[in-house]
Amino acid sequence: MEKISHPNQLLEWKSDVIANRPPYVKTIVISSGTCGQASGSLPVIEALEQELLKRNLKNKFEVKITGCHGFCEMEPNLIIYPDGIFYKKLKPKDVPKIVEETLLNNKIIPSLVFEEARTKERIYEQEEIPFYKKQKRLLTENNFKIDPTKIEDYVALDGYQALSKVLFNMTSEEVIEDIISSGLRGRGGAGFPAGKKWEICYREESQEKYIICNADEGDPGAYMDRSLLEGNPHSVIEGMTIGAYAIGASEGFIYVRGEYPLAVRHVTNAINQAREKGFLGTSIMGSEFQFDIQVIEGAGAFVSGEETSLMASIEGRRAFPRQRPPYPAQKGLWDKPTNINNVETWANIAPIIRNGAEWYAGIGTKGSKGTKIFSLVGKINNTGLVEVPMGITLKEIIYDIGGGIKDNKKFKAVQTGGPSGGCIPAEKLNLPIDYDTLAKAGSIMGSGGMIVMDESTCMVDIAKYFLTFTQEESCGKCVPCRIGTRQLFEILNRITQGRGEEGDIKKLKSLAKTVSSGSLCALGQTAPNPILTTLKYFLEEYEIHIKEKSCPALVCKDLIIYYIEPKKCVGCLLCLKSCPVDAISGERKKLHVIDHDLCIKCGACLEVCPPKVSAVSKYTGTKKEKLMKKTSPKRVKK
Amino acid sequence: MNNEKLEKIIDSSRTDQKELIHILHDVQSEYGYIPPEAVTAISRRLKVSESEIFGVLTFYNAFSLTPKGEHVMTVCMGTACHVRGGPQIVEDIERKLDVKVGETTADNKFTLETVNCIGCCAIGPVVVVDEKYYSNITLNKIDPIINEYKEDKS
Structure with a gap:
């Protein structure tokens, strides 16, 4: 491959790529990120290739394999252009029909079309599906159009033109000024203005400076960075290179979680392509600027997502955080000025430079500009990655885009910001989402995880879940974090086991204060947030656990029983056979009974009981006590 | 333990501490764990004490000191998986x-x-x-997954 050594060559290359495209009749775009592959996209792709080959249609129809389309619930899915027909949840056996009817005869196959869960309306056009319609996909839209293994696809969409613009038409100061006035804030969690950070690093005098892309996306429930790296890796590389030019760095690192093998592969491949084409390396695009990027694979420690820990990890040490200041922008990697931003922040840079800071600042709210990608997951109908303008309300995200709560249950809360964030209750549904409103509500934006919970989610259990997580992931450097998170977990564990005591809530609150004020890094400082927000909005639920030893959401194992309703049981033996500990007795067509002494509450009986029978229920509190007496083994034997 | 392979991983170009985690990744994927001999050899090459290497390798989840089984079955414990029943899945697999x-x-x-x-x-x-990823797991999907690998003789 020939290197690009002049801005005009890039424009020529772009025109060539577009002009040389074979005259396909239709393009079939199949999403095949990690989610897609996990749901079976690869056999569908294989079947499609085979079918086209068999019918000698390969020159008429293009198959484009892309990263994540965001609508993970409907994976594996495909879109047929130019009409934009969206087919969902595909199996290899659907392929011949798609080729015959839709590709060759322009007929839509109703059974593969998306159906809105609440209204039952069938919508065949991708853009018209409510999940996509209300989004503003500045960064994720290109995931539809780009084969992430092909640099040509990125170049055809004006890729590397922002880099060309800064290298040949802008000074470092002008680039930084653009990023500052765009209002872009770091997408990794704290929301520090990105341009300001660059400016601090730029002003530091040093022979060596470094650029880091934080792709150690450890927040459980967030995966937008994976999706960007898998689906559009060049956008991150271009952003980083612009950042390097602005602050004067010549070396960069992308620190990716080892748990994201596909992202590692795609970004490594993209870096090699960028080098071959002269977008990385010495004399980039013929200018005097040089910069290169290395991929570092993380080794599985949540704390290494914290910037100072991440740098320790790159240096080959344990990922321990350290005191700030000095900030990385002053003293970072190997004590040199280092600018660290996360994947989504880097992906925003090229569009800002291309379209101008004013354009970007026109999107969003007063204090938070642009769009944010959220991972909308949990008990919601349309799960997936959604990109929305800042300032959209929770209600719009959950009901208009997300299609409401699964199985028509009642919305209870949404958890944002991962283990550092908190739970926002139903009464705050009209909250416009940005950095500042979320903080005011007691949570944080974090990296953008949004886990929706319904009435069957126990808030004490959720707090316990996050503390299980943080106490395991605490690096151990600060005692309040190491021991405090453990103690917080122990108290919550006791409460969920029915051993809660009066005074526990006070203890939780006071210990939470100690942990957050006595820890060096954000992991410890924010670890109590899940407890504090659930206490703030769901205090009653804690009190019921402690005083009545019952779990209203029917989640905490020690506080519930499984019970077979005598009036509903048809004696089909299904639950009896599924029970791993033989705790269910009964005969065909006779009532089945659970022995509560043997039952381990695994839930297998509830899962296998046919929906139209639904004889297995869960009970807690006084009803539970009553039923336990009624069905004690002695009584049953009689 | 095959020393030639180890020599190849710790080749002479890797002499800086910043290579430590990369080397450990390579050793882990070659042997399925980090053998004690490898720690000694890495220590000599990088001039980093064995105790520090031990500190690093036990800090990160990706490295283990004991060999792993033929297949590694990993259950996701993320928040979204948790609210959809992840804990039940782990318990059931533990039992099975x-x-x-x-x-x-x-x-x-x-x-x-x-x-x-x-x-x-x-x-x-x-x-x-x-x-290989398996999605939307329910209790009755676990047996088929286990059997898929039990029968596999490779």
Whole structure:
């Protein structure tokens, strides 16, 4: 491959790529990120290739394999252009029909079309599906159009033109000024203005400076960075290179979680392509600027997502955080000025430079500009990655885009910001989402995880879940974090086991204060947030656990029983056979009974009981006590 | 232990501490664990004490000091998987394989592990065996997955 050594060559290359495209009749775009592959996209792709080959249609129809389309619930899915027909949840056996009817005869196959869960309306056009319609996909839209293994696809969409613009038409100061006035804030969690950070690093005098892309996306429930790296890796590389030019760095690192093998592969491949084409390396695009990027694979420690820990990890040490200041922008990697931003922040840079800071600042709210990608997951109908303008309300995200709560249950809360964030209750549904409103509500934006919970989610259990997580992931450097998170977990564990005591809530609150004020890094400082927000909005639920030893959401194992309703049981033996500990007795067509002494509450009986029978229920509190007496083994034997 | 392979991993170009985690990744993927001999050899090459290397390798979840089973079964414990029943899935697999998380079955077929989040939150609960992903796992999907690998003679 020939290197690009002049801005005009890039424009020529772009025109060539577009002009040389074979005259396909239709393009079939199949999403095949990690989610897609996990749901079976690869056999569908294989079947499609085979079918086209068999019918000698390969020159008429293009198959484009892309990263994540965001609508993970409907994976594996495909879109047929130019009409934009969206087919969902595909199996290899659907392929011949798609080729015959839709590709060759322009007929839509109703059974593969998306159906809105609440209204039952069938919508065949991708853009018209409510999940996509209300989004503003500045960064994720290109995931539809780009084969992430092909640099040509990125170049055809004006890729590397922002880099060309800064290298040949802008000074470092002008680039930084653009990023500052765009209002872009770091997408990794704290929301520090990105341009300001660059400016601090730029002003530091040093022979060596470094650029880091934080792709150690450890927040459980967030995966937008994976999706960007898998689906559009060049956008991150271009952003980083612009950042390097602005602050004067010549070396960069992308620190990716080892748990994201596909992202590692795609970004490594993209870096090699960028080098071959002269977008990385010495004399980039013929200018005097040089910069290169290395991929570092993380080794599985949540704390290494914290910037100072991440740098320790790159240096080959344990990922321990350290005191700030000095900030990385002053003293970072190997004590040199280092600018660290996360994947989504880097992906925003090229569009800002291309379209101008004013354009970007026109999107969003007063204090938070642009769009944010959220991972909308949990008990919601349309799960997936959604990109929305800042300032959209929770209600719009959950009901208009997300299609409401699964199985028509009642919305209870949404958890944002991962283990550092908190739970926002139903009464705050009209909250416009940005950095500042979320903080005011007691949570944080974090990296953008949004886990929706319904009435069957126990808030004490959720707090316990996050503390299980943080106490395991605490690096151990600060005692309040190491021991405090453990103690917080122990108290919550006791409460969920029915051993809660009066005074526990006070203890939780006071210990939470100690942990957050006595820890060096954000992991410890924010670890109590899940407890504090659930206490703030769901205090009653804690009190019921402690005083009545019952779990209203029917989640905490020690506080519930499984019970077979005598009036509903048809004696089909299904639950009896599924029970791993033989705790269910009964005969065909006779009532089945659970022995509560043997039952381990695994839930297998509830899962296998046919929906139209639904004889297995869960009970807690006084009803539970009553039923336990009624069905004690002695009584049953009689 | 094959020393030639180890020599290749710790080749002479890798002499700086910044190479430590990369080298450990390579050793882990070559041997399935970090053998004590490798620690000694890395220590000599990088001039980093064995105790520090031990500190680093036990800090990160990706490295283990004991060999793993033929197949590594990983259950995602992310928030989205948690609210959709992830904990039940782990308990059930523990029962069926008769191991606790982190352990390897007696026949050396499976090592059971958990991961904080693999970023497939929309299709949880998720189980990964080696590099194959299984989505929307329910209790009755577990037996077929285990059997798929039990019968596999490779």
